[in-house]
Amino acid sequence: MSGILPQKSSSFLGSPSFAKYWFSRIFASTAFQMLSLAIGWEMYNLTHDAFSLGFVGLAQFLPMVLLTFVVGHVADRFDRRRIVYLCQFIEGGIAIFLLVGNINGSLSRELILLAAAILGACRAFEGPAASALLPQLVPKDILQKAISWITSAGQTAQILGPSLGGLLFSLKPESVYIIAAIALLISGVLTYLIPKVIIERKSEPVSLRSVFLGLVFVYRHKVILGTISLDLFAVLLGGATALLPIFAQDILHTGAWGLGLMRTAPAVGALLMSVVLAYYPLKKAFGPTLFGALAVFGLATMLFAVSKNIYLSMLALLLIGASDVISVVIRSSLVQLQTPNEMLGRVNAVNSLFIGTSNQLGEFESGMLAGFMGAVPAAFIGGLGTLAVAGLWMYLFPSLRRLRSLSES
Numbered sequence: 001m002s003g004i005l006p007q008k009s010s011s012f013l014g015s016p017s018f019a020k021y022w023f024s025r026i027f028a029s030t031a032f033q034m035l036s037l038a039i040g041w042e043m044y045n046l047t048h049d050a051f052s053l054g055f056v057g058l059a060q061f062l063p064m065v066l067l068t069f070v071v072g073h074v075a076d077r078f079d080r081r082r083i084v085y086l087c088q089f090i091e092g093g094i095a096i097f098l099l100v101g102n103i104n105g106s107l108s109r110e111l112i113l114l115a116a117a118i119l120g121a122c123r124a125f126e127g128p129a130a131s132a133l134l135p136q137l138v139p140k141d142i143l144q145k146a147i148s149w150i151t152s153a154g155q156t157a158q159i160l161g162p163s164l165g166g167l168l169f170s171l172k173p174e175s176v177y178i179i180a181a182i183a184l185l186i187s188g189v190l191t192y193l194i195p196k197v198i199i200e201r202k203s204e205p206v207s208l209r210s211v212f213l214g215l216v217f218v219y220r221h222k223v224i225l226g227t228i229s230l231d232l233f234a235v236l237l238g239g240a241t242a243l244l245p246i247f248a249q250d251i252l253h254t255g256a257w258g259l260g261l262m263r264t265a266p267a268v269g270a271l272l273m274s275v276v277l278a279y280y281p282l283k284k285a286f287g288p289t290l291f292g293a294l295a296v297f298g299l300a301t302m303l304f305a306v307s308k309n310i311y312l313s314m315l316a317l318l319l320i321g322a323s324d325v326i327s328v329v330i331r332s333s334l335v336q337l338q339t340p341n342e343m344l345g346r347v348n349a350v351n352s353l354f355i356g357t358s359n360q361l362g363e364f365e366s367g368m369l370a371g372f373m374g375a376v377p378a379a380f381i382g383g384l385g386t387l388a389v390a391g392l393w394m395y396l397f398p399s400l401r402r403l404r405s406l407s408e409s
Contacts, residue, residue, distance in 0.1 A: 040056055072348065
């Protein structure tokens with residue numbers, strides 16, 4: 001049986017614990033974005049090698065894949081709040097390590113990759129634990145609103161982190177690590193200050209079966225399997241954002257300023273939509289809404305592909321971000337509401353793996369396709385593929401197509 005902290009009211013402002021959690025996610029996610037930017041810049045300054053940049057991304061991505069089922073099990077067996085703040089403190093320690101290395105000039109390619117790998121491992125543990133912690137902080141009747149607010153925090157970090165990190169690094173590289181370390185310290189303290197919730201957990205021995213039970217649960221619950229896999233393939237095919245440098249330089253001829261605007265546009269669209277959903281949550285027809293949002297995502301991707309005007313391209317990218325958030329909120333709400341508390345860590349770990357895989361492989365797929373046939377056909381085919389996936393999933397998962405309530409299975 002899961003415990004819920006006492007609430008003053010069914011609102012964001014009425015929950016001090018959720019407020020701490022929300023601000024903690026903003027500080028932690030912003031700091032991670034800043035560190036990712038700084039690490040990439042440090043690596044390229046040191047090596048002037050594009051392959052080394054690729055290894056930085058791989059070093060952050062591999063721990064998530066390799067630790068997926070372990071971190072979910074840990075989140076279901078131990079205090080999720082403690083897992084989150086310990087990871088945040090370790091990430092702050094990595095920021096200090098990079099600061100010292102930058103000051104004394106001791107940073108090497110190997111040390112940067114080590115720092116990136118530790119950050120990736122911490123994020124692998126922190127993500128599922130933080131997601132599984134959320135239902136303990138708010139009542140179920142406002143969980144969808146809470147997820148929308150958390151999504152807005154993530155989008156705020158995606159806008160603020162890279163821009164702030166880039167500005168600070170251009171002024172003084174050390175300042176990026178100092179600000180990131182302070183932000184992670186604040187984030188860890190805020191998480192630590194969330195009152196501990198006592199939860200009765202089923203006692204089960206550690207075994208391969210218990211570790212992989214999250215994957216089995218997702219497979220058996222077709223609505224959850226349908227929405228997670230739908231998001232995986234939609235993002236995998238619709239990864240046009242990976243091609244933004246090509247569009248900025250060769251198609252729209254805007255240069256770096258246009259690239260910056262276009263990189264920000266999806267996050268702005270997502271932030272605006274997440275705030276709308278926080279105030280006006282979805283109440284019915286979740287299945288049709290999900291597929292409708294996916295259709296908008298695919299059509300907007302196709303519009304972006306054929307656009308020759310920066311303002312029309314910006315509008316398409318705003319729609320891509322906004323429609324994607326609708327899918328994120330519905331998927332996250334389904335996972336949180338239909339998963340028993342003792343399974344939340346493992347199921348959220350599977351969810352995180354699907355999301356991370358789709359983003360990474362989607363960029364790879366778009367890049368390879370663009371290399372063979374050009375950026376415009378690659379982006380257009382990606383949007384068309386997203387529409388095809390939506391149609392196929394409506395046929396394969398009729399329960400998802402007919403979904404009217406988040407509590408339906």
